[in-house]
Every structure is written in C-alpha cells, then in structure tokens.
Amino acid sequence: MWYKKWSMILDISALVLAFVIALYLRFDFNMNTVSKRWYISTFVILLTIDFLILYFKGLYDKKHKPLFYQIGLIIDGMVYSVFVYLLISYFVKMTDFSRLTLIYIFVIGLLLQIIFKSILLYLQRQRYKRGLDLSNALILGNYSSESKEIINKLMSNEFGINIFGYLSDDISNDNFIKLGDIKDFNNIIDKYHIDMIFISSKIDNIEKIVNICLSKYISIYSINNSINLPNYPMEIEIIDNMPVLKLKDVFIGGLEGHVKRLLDFTLSFLALIILSPLFIIISLLIKITSPGPVFFKHRRLGLNGKVIEIYKFRSMVINAQDVLNRLLAENPELRKEYEATYKLKNDPRITRVGKFLRKTSLDELPQLINVLKGDLSLVGPRPIILKEINKYGEYGKYLLRVPPGVTGLWQISGRSDIDYNERIEIDMQYISNWNIWLDLNILIKTIPAVLKKDGAY
Template sequence: MNSIRTVIKNFYGMKLKKYSNGIFFLSTILIEYISILIAEKISLIIQHSLLFPNGEFFLLDLYFYILIPFIYIFFLQYNKANERFILYWETLQRIFWAVLYSEVFCVIVLYLFKSADYISRSYIIIFFVMSFICICIGRNLFIKLCRKLHIMQEQVIFIGAGKTTEKLIEFANNNNCLGIDVVGIFDTKPESKKLQNKYYIFNDFNELKKYIKKYDIKTVIIAIPSIDKVKLFNLIEDLQPIVQNLMFIPNVVGMPVFNLEVKKLYQSNMILLGIRNNLTKKSNRLLKRIFDIWFSLLAMILIVPVSIVVMICIMIESPGAMPIFKHYRVGKEGKLFPCYKFRSMVPNAQEKLQEYLKSNPEARAEWNTYFKLKDDPRITKIGRFIRKTSIDELPQFINVLKGEMSWVGPRPIIKDEIHYYGKYINDYYAVLPGITGMWQANGRSDTGYDERVVLDTWYVRNWNIWIDIALIIKTIKAVLFGKGAY
C-alpha cells in the first residue's frame, strides 16, 4: 500500500499538480455522479423489495443515468457544496439544500415529460433521504482518500507567520476539509517558531512575486488581522493581478462570525457586515424545539431497551437506591430543574467524596478545576462503563421532552459553576442546556473550564440547525471512540 501511495503521490506531484483545480472539479463531479446512481439504485431496491413488491415502478435509462444525475450535479455545484474552506456543518447544509432543489426540479421535469406515473411518492421521499446520505458519504470517503494520498491539496502561500496562520492551516487540514499544500510564507519578522521550522519563509517581497508567477500559485492568504489598512491595500494592489484567489483575514476576531452577513455597497466601494442572532427569532426556537422532540421520539427506539438493561445492571451491582437519580441544574433564564441521569455511584457517594478529598489534596485541586475526578472512588463498575460511553446521560431525553433541556446546547451547570461564566452567563441563560454541545463534541471531559465557557458562548451566538446536527454526529463519534470521557 505504501508503494502504491508513493507512486500516486509522485505522479501527481510531477505531472498533475499544475492542473489540480481542474482535476479536483472533475473528480468531485465523478464522485457525485456515482453517489447519485447508488442512491437511485438503493431507493429502487427499497421501493420494490420492502414497500411495494408487486408494484410496477421504474426509471427510464435516460432519467436514471443522465437527467437526474445532471440536475443533482448542477445544484451541488451551484450551491458550492465542494468549497474547500467551509466547516463540516456548513457542507451538510449546502448538500441538503442542493438535494432539496434537485428533488423539486426532478419532480417538475418528470411531470412535464409525463413520466411521473412510473414512480411513486414514497420513492421520491426515499430517494431524497438516500441521495443526501450517499452524497455525504461519498464526499467524506473522497476527502479521506485524498488526504491519505496527499493529493488534490490546493497550493497556498500565506502572508504572515503568526498564530492566525497556524490556526488557518490547522483548520484547513481538519474539519472535513481536503487540506492545503503550504508552499511558503512571507514575513519579514516571523513570530511562530513552529512555522519557521516547517515551512519556507520568504523575506523578500519581489522574490515572493517571482515564485508565484513561476510556479503559478493560485491562492494567497493574508493572515494578519491587525495589519495597517494602507499596508493591506498595497499588498492587495501588488498581488491581485498575479493570483487567482486572494484572501485576507479581517480584524473581527472574537465576533460571532458564523452568522455574519456581508452586504456589498458597490457605488460607495464599501462592505456592510451584519451579525444575526438566530436564537432570538421565534421561528428558529420553534424549529429547534421540533427537532428536539422529533429526535427524542426517534431515539427512543434505541434508548428504551438500553435503559432497561442498564437499570437492571445498576440494581444488581449496587442495590439500595433508585437506578435513576435527579440532580438540580441551572437551566434557561437561571431556573433550576431536575436533570436525570443513571446512577453511576455508590448510594453514599457524597460522604465518600468528602472523605476522599480531605485525604487527597491533588484530587481536591482536580475537583475544584473540573468538578470531576478521573479516578473517582465513588463510581461503580457498571457506572464506569456507562460514564465512559455516556450512557449515564440517556435519561435526559425525558428532560428534552419536558422542555427543560435540548439535545444540543451549553452543558447544564450547577449553582457553584455560575461564577465561571462571568459576563457570559447571560448567553447561558438565553437557551436550554443540552445533552451534548460544543465542548462535549470537542474533547468532552478533557476540555478546561475557560475553554468550555468560550465554546458554549460561541454556540449560542452562532447557532443554526446544521450545527446541532453536526454536533450530534461528532458526539456519537466521540462516544464510540471513548474520547475524553471519564
């Protein structure tokens, strides 16, 4: 496998890198085409084998192999579903809308050509779901393959060798992106030792321009948010004529940029930045509530059987107390509510904790920092397992149905933790706490408290429904691999 990877990488590096953008475009179209054909086939199998075994439903080859895939590929490209520098949940959002537009357009075309009688309404729904799933899976597999072989990466030169460039490179090489090939960084006074040790640093601007022209570098990113306006303008004036994509980081660090809107005032040669708070709209809060109820009812198919088994195991190992307990947490608008969990500790847990903390100063410091202990003497054997897998939090779906919690939101805190939020506590009070959230999906118990507050605040200020869906998926991955849980 290593030899195959080397051959592909060398061939790509020598022959194809010059045409990487064109190859990337054609490759994504091929992946989308294959994904759509698979979705069509699976939908027909479900339709014929499971729903209507005796039904006469079919698609003409013209529609199956050409028309429907063409419509889907058009809308996927139109919605920029394969853009490189976008987050995972934004990719899901773009794919979803592309699939929805395609589905509607396909139905209209089939109706106009009087072919709608050959398919059923159930097939349309099945194909909508399967096409979304197959396109997402196809894209993820394509990205994993490209990153493993180190191909299809866009060549990029950065201006500025500081923390901003470090973060951008980290973002591009993670977050379900294809990654970038950093061929050099220009900075006369580089700050980051990490970047200096890893990449070539240009000190001469003329040398940089010659390199860009010689090797046809198409993307340059100015990663200096605090740069002087005149210097930024001069850089843009010098570089824009010789590069295809010129980007810069504006000085909006710390602002809620996910819901940022850019309005172009052409005649005045200005841009107007608008920041939306989605959770202030009643329609968005209603959408979030509907999603919570729908997902809870769907999840009950799995939650109820697992819960019965867990309760029996808890009662067998540590009898004497109920298998489900409630612990009062701070909810929306600062109101206390009973947060349900499976009991993972011995019945006399509080007394045992105080004794342990008195005799163990290191554990006391850990408790004061995280309100958790890695080696907690109170936890039972079954308790350790359900904590590791986060099964102990399954009863919280009851809180969700009662409207006390959401599936995704800030971590529910106790009164003693309020002071950690400081001025950001109003962001916490503005929404329902969640079973999962930003910090659970990005490190879980390994995340420090300051970072938890930042992540929770970011979530509240940048919310949209696709973030919720993506965080649930990321949490499932974190649970399956046991990342950061104790």
C-alpha cells in the first residue's frame, strides 16, 4: 500500500513538475500572448489519460514490477496521452499550443517518472529489508537443487516475500514443516495469513491445493513445471531477472471492477430508457400471438456460483420443458444434439414471434434488467446452467470468479456456429485477458455481429 500510494503521488508530481519546467523553458512564465485556459486544459488531459493508462496497465499493483517493465509502461502512458491529446485538439480545432512545449512536457515528464520510480524502488527494497510491507509466503514440495537458487533469493526479503516455512511430504528439516493432508495445508495458510505459495516440485492433490488457493485469492507460483500447465492460465513474473511461472489472478476487482460496474449500470439504465417503446411493442406481439407470460426466467450460475434468474422475452410455448422432454425421449438424434450444446438448431418449441426475436437477439434485451441489478455484466463469459459447469473441468473454478455477460467474445465469434469446446476456450480467453478496453471493444463489435445475425437461431 505504501508503494502504491507513493507511486501514484510521484507520477502525478513528475508531470506537474514537467509542465512547470516546460512553461519556464518555453515562455519564462510570460504567457500573456497565449491561452492560459487551453494550456491548463491540455495539462489536465495529458495527466488524466497518462494516469488512467498506467493504472489500468497494472503499474500500481500491490507488488511492484521490475524497473525495465515499469519504464515500458511509462513510455506507453506518455505516448498514448500525447496521441489522444493531439486527436482532441484536432477535432476541437484548437491549435493554440506550442509544439515545443509539448515536446518539453513529454521528455521531461518521461525522465522524471523514471527517476522517481528508481528512487521509489530503492526505498521500497529498504523497507522490505526492515520487514515492512512483506507478503507472507509458503513453499510446497521438495527443496531440490533446481529450485534452491530461486528459493534462496526469495528468502532474502529483498523482494517483499516473507517465507514462513515449507510443506513437504518426504523431507525432514528444521526449515520444513511436514506435509500432511489438505486440512493441514488449509489450517496453515489461515494461521499465517499466507498471501502466496511457491510450488517447487510435483506433489499429490495439487488440484485441491490450487482450488483452496483460488477460493482464498492466494497467488500461486510454479517452479520446475510443478503444475500441469495446460489446465491453468499462466503468466510469467520476473523475480530478480528470473522468470517464474504464476497462475493468473483471475478476478475483476479494485478500481477496474468499480469502473466496469459503473459502465454496466450507466449503459443498461440508458438503454432501458431508450428501448422502452421497443419493449412495449415486443410485449404486445408476444401476448397477441401466444398465450402465457411476456418474460421467461431461466436459472443460471452467476458470480461465485450464485444461482441467478436471467430474464428474456418468451420465445417458446409455455409448456416448453414438457415438450422438450418428450422430444428428447422420442428422438435420439435430437437428444445427442441437445446434450452436446444445450440447444436445438430447429427447435419446434419456438413460436413464430420467438423465432424472429431469437434471430435478431431481441429476446435477450430484458437481460439489461439483470445488468442493472448486478446479476450480469454487459460483457462477460456466457451465463451457463448448473449442469454445464462440469463441461468446463478445471476451468470451471475460473468461470465463476467473474460475472457472466449479456455479450462477450462468444457473441462476436459466431455464437451458435462454434462447438462447445471452442466456447469454453473463448470464455477462458476473455477471463484470462480481461481489461476495461477489451470490454469496450467487444461492446462495439457486438452491434454489427447482432445486425448480421451471425450464429443466431
């Protein structure tokens, strides 16, 4: 928290100082011939965009990144903020800003941010050595020669990691705690408030250990390929210039999570107001052409496995479940199709109006109410029914860590034209690579995908 707070303060201070120095170098603070308001507006635009880019790219995460990695993010922030400013100034036809001043701000801001980051990293390491801001860690597995180098570096406290001890099933050592069953592991991580574990060799019951860590949001690092990598989304983290595999922190939280929720609430609220006449027309058509309620509620799995009821315009006959059971009992081909995708290509239960609603995806409009309530997000993995979770295998634990969405990568990738395994892969791609920019990109691409009716039935 100390590092994050001061990292933000120093980045903002670097740009403020760069702006002041630039004005001095260019005008010697004599700005009677230029628009002071536009210069201040320019600085606010640059500062805001730069800060947001650095934040959403993870520069202010709890654990600091290596300096070379941070320099890359700092350059990205300055380049993109200047580019966006130039776009804004072009569209508003405001060119009353010295290009030399902009260059000064860019170069000086870049240098000051790098200098401040270097100083801050040095101070943070000194705090680590004094036992401050440490993350509690545990090592699982054998203390092999291959893992010894990395583990010895971790034990120095230089990287903000406080190793309480080891759990091992075949080594007895004063530095090791004998590995018992999963209950022992669970008790130990609670007792010492463990934030991360380093798995140094292949061990039994690794899936159960990973599941426990995921449920408690404990970071998991793999040394010597100790985890079956295809089963988990991994990323590389650099520790003292050594690459270490880490299970991705798959969840949506912090400021990004709040921004996502704010975006969901605002857009769904506006959409419900704008589309209210269409809601009335569709409701009337359903009531006129088919007996039964206007809306259909279906139980799905939401965030953290909570059962939610999502709303749709009713597109089937009112006794649809009875009809389905009879069809599946009488037709093995249909049963096979339904068990593979939980959908039927030519579903006889769908009404005439329902067929149009599904083809145009208008039947899903009431899900905006779910978004407003917080059950769904505008963008996310597909909301699935309870028995589908078994099809996700090891990936199921990740699926339930993010809210399902009205649209997603699956919506712009062919929807019903892709098979089930591809749907799972697409959902995992979204979960593993989520950021607010990805959501905005998917929302924009959803409109032409729906209009083209790709994969809809």
